[in-house]
Amino acid sequence: MAAEATRRLMVFGLDVKDAELYRRYRAEMMPILERHGGAFEYDFVVAQVLRSPTPAPINRVFTIVFPDRATADRFFTDPAYLAVRAAWFTPAVGSVTTIADLDEPVPR
16 A cells, blocks of 8 residues: 655744734745745734743744655755845744644645
8 A cells, every 4th residue: 555645734833023024025935935835825813822832922823835844844945045034034023933843644
């Protein structure tokens, strides 16, 4: 029996301090993300966090998916992505919480 196909799924919580800079980051990083076969699936603006194991505030939660772990690693180390991140993400976001980072079966 063949192994079930998987993909990389990551769930992040952010504390976005500057929505306009974050919007610019998203606009500039999307073509890079798409070149790597990545995509956002869910994206939420959070009004209230009722429970969290960390003290970091969260006001944005999203899922990002890639075909596999190696592709995700290539995206997050791509020099073009790192430049966009430094220019727009870093000044826009106060903290990043990794909620989940896993391989999951590809939805049918």
